Amino acid sequence: MSDYILNPDLFSDDVKQEPIRAGFGRGLKAAGEANEMVIALCADLTDSTQMSLFKEAFPNRFVEVGVAEQNLVTLGSGFARAGKIPFVSSYAAFSPGRNWEQIRTTIALNNQPVKIVGSHAGLYTGADGATHQMLEDITLMRVLPNMVVIVPGDSLEADKATRLLAENGKPSYLRLTREKTPIISTDESPFEIGKAYVLREGTDISLMGTGTMTYQLLAAANILAEQGINAEVVHVPTIKPLDNETIVASARRTGRVLTAEEGQIKGGFGGAVAELLSEQLPTPVKRVGMQDRFGESGTPAELLDYFGLTPEKIAETTKDFINNTAQYHRDY
């Protein structure tokens, strides 16, 4: 069990909610105060991506790029060569959606510490529909050598992650969500790049989540507990480098793994966990997320329900999985 401290009000009706991107906005300003090399570039979405706070505090260190995502990241590469630590933001659908090759060549292969911030990722982008619901960004970014990939579970983690990324010296991707989501952690909760956290211990299955899905898994674990199923919940905010040790140890304890993400399960977070376990500890894995299809317009609640990502739906999927799958490794 890690020393992670969950928000004590997490399951109350008035749990505090905040968009994950708001934490990024605060973290970026703090990072800018701590290190004058930190700069920010945005592609005509400064309020949406929450770079406004930084822009107001450091107008000379903010650069407006216009609607030009290829230029956004390649400028970032040039600024990094000049010694800066550039955070470059847009919607995830456009960056890294549109400019992946530029990221690959001028940032990842070139190994420059540009911080690519993709906001409005996942189904929570809701009514804008499939074009704007970026579901492939985790996959796109985690296959790039040198790249660090972070998907915070709430706004507090986004704040911490942003400040850490400013100092990690590496090409990095930070995935953000638009809508308010419950705050699962506290200011005192630990957050390290490359660490996964066991939020709840269990014996029957490990529910592993990234980003907004961790909250859904914690709620699903409550439902399952009422039905006599003891689920472990593992929060994995760093997709790359993956915390192999924590994930394998949890799989060894429970013998079954379910992953959940607001994105394509193929090549995404679930793909990463399945790759790891198939090599180090073959374990049955059920991946919950987008099943090789695009999203569509709707409220986040409607979409999460339709695509099976609510606590109730995840609990159902978990029970089916447990009923149909032997438990491996229990007694190792």
Place this chain on the structure above:
Amino acid sequence: MSGQLTTSQLQQKAEIIREDIIRMLEAAGSGHSAGPLGLADIFTALYFNIMNFDPKNPDWEDRDIFLLSNGHCIPVQYAAMAEAGFFDKEELLTLRKFGSRLQGHPERERLPGLENTSGPLGSGLSQAAGYAYSMQYMDDIKHRFVYVVMGDGELDEGNIWEAAMFAGKNKLSHIIAFIDRNNIQIDGNTEDVMPLEDLKGKWESFGWHVIEIDGNNIESVIDAASIGRAITNRPTVIIAHTIPGKGVDFMEYDYHWHGVAPNSEQAKDALHKLRTLNGKITHEGQGVQ
């Protein structure tokens, strides 16, 4: 490096660089011939007159920055860097070979003195703009410049025009960009594949100061860069008309030589052409063996 060599000494440097390009490509067995040969005079001017750098201290903080956007022309940069003392000339023959620092397309982390990694076209001008913006608006640096070389076929890429717009808006006067206007790209003549003209008018409308020169005339290259440095309210682009394959008559103007390396017989012939001004003189000069 400013002002140390005479024009005829610079021309000799360009000759050596061309011969080295032929040798490298022959040894590699693949690579691009026409562009690097056409660019030899511009690179000679850059590395032996225009730019400030220290080959023994590649990260010297007062250096000028050079970015190659069309990474496939890297043989000419490797040849110029070796001639300028960044590394031993023998290493040129490792081009494109396993374990070499001289990758087929340039990788910054492999070879000190490279400022970027390129190959996929269209991203060099943006990197120049990022660096130049940092100099001009964040670091208060006045004495350093960012030189970037682009191909003309490369201008088909939208990323270039995003960068052109950005540099124009921000009046990034520390950028001095060269366009290697040799009129060829892989599928044929640039004006057939995707017309670029009115090229001068395009750049002017984006807020750039445009200079057109004979890019195979070293003095013209030096003069144009000097004008570019003197212009403080706009970025400068130098449309450098070059002859693809310059110096080797059977390669000149022929787009088929864009992405092909000479075999040993062709290389021997090419070296002979270079040393005899394509047969106009009988005496072969003293190239590096």
